Amino acid sequence: MADRLRGVVFDLFGTLISTTADDVFDNRRLLAEDLGVDADVFERVRRETREPSETGRTGGPAETLAFFARQAGAEPRPGALRRASERWLAATRRWLDPEPSTLEALDGLRAAGYRLGLLTNCSSPVEPVWADSPLAARFDATAFSSEVGFLKPHPETYRIACQRLGLAPAECLYVGDGGDNELTGATAAGLHPVLIETMAKTDLAQLTLNHEGATWAGPRIQDLSQVAGLLST
Numbered sequence: 170m171a172d173r174l175r176g177v178v179f180d181l182f183g184t185l186i187s188t189t190a191d192d193v194f195d196n197r198r199l200l201a202e203d204l205g206v207d208a209d210v211f212e213r214v215r216r217e218t219r220e221p222s223e224t225g226r227t228g229g230p231a232e233t234l235a236f237f238a239r240q241a242g243a244e245p246r247p248g249a250l251r252r253a254s255e256r257w258l259a260a261t262r263r264w265l266d267p268e269p270s271t272l273e274a275l276d277g278l279r280a281a282g283y284r285l286g287l288l289t290n291c292s293s294p295v296e297p298v299w300a301d302s303p304l305a306a307r308f309d310a311t312a313f314s315s316e317v318g319f320l321k322p323h324p325e326t327y328r329i330a331c332q333r334l335g336l337a338p339a340e341c342l343y344v345g346d347g348g349d350n351e352l353t354g355a356t357a358a359g360l361h362p363v364l365i366e367t368m369a370k371t372d373l374a375q376l377t378l379n380h381e382g383a384t385w386a387g388p389r390i391q392d393l394s395q396v397a398g399l400l401s402t
């Protein structure tokens with residue numbers, strides 16, 4: 170790579186954590202039950218309102234759940250909302266607990282002097298739970314769609330992530346499993362994207378439209394321990 174790479178911007182789901190599509194669907198089914206909404210209707214509402222609910226326009230976890238319920242034709246009681254909100258935050262906290270090998274790979278990159286950034290499309294519980302995750306201490310900068318106000322692959326998301334990292338896009342490797350055309354977006358924004366192949370484990374393609382896992386023609390790695398090798402070439 171011609172540019173001198175000084176940092177890495179990572180995707181979260183399917184890249185740093187191995188939350189599976191089943192984990193997410195199970196959680197949604199339980200949230201629907203808490204809210205008194207039919208599970209299939211809830212699932213449809215989640216899909217149809219992904220943009221507002223993952224860019225902060227529906228508010229925090231409890232407000233967002235109330236929004237989902239109303240979209241599904243229900244008016245949840247405060248107790249039900251509280252219960253669902255706690256469940257959503259607890260599940261997110263569980264998901265943000267990475268494998269020891271992930272933390273090792275990140276620590277290795279930090280020890281080698283690279284700056285690390287996070288750029289994730291996510292609903293509102295991820296940002297408040299992030300500080301409790303062992304991942305948090307490893308990152309110099311974060312950009313959550315829920316606070317940035319845009320979803321990847323919007324160019325603004327990459328610009329903000331790099332700016333917060335204090336690096337030019339050309340100085341950053343971008344590592345992701347390919348959801349939401351994030352690798353094509355990273356290329357357009359001037360970063361150096363790499364696909365991490367975690368699909369067999371997580372099956373997240375069921376959850377995101379425009380998954381590039383099967384079609385990406387650029388560089389690929391199988392696990393995070395390979396990132397250091399890409400930076401030094």
Ligand SMILES: [Mg+2]
Nearest residue numbers: 180182183348
């Ligand atoms: Mg992902």
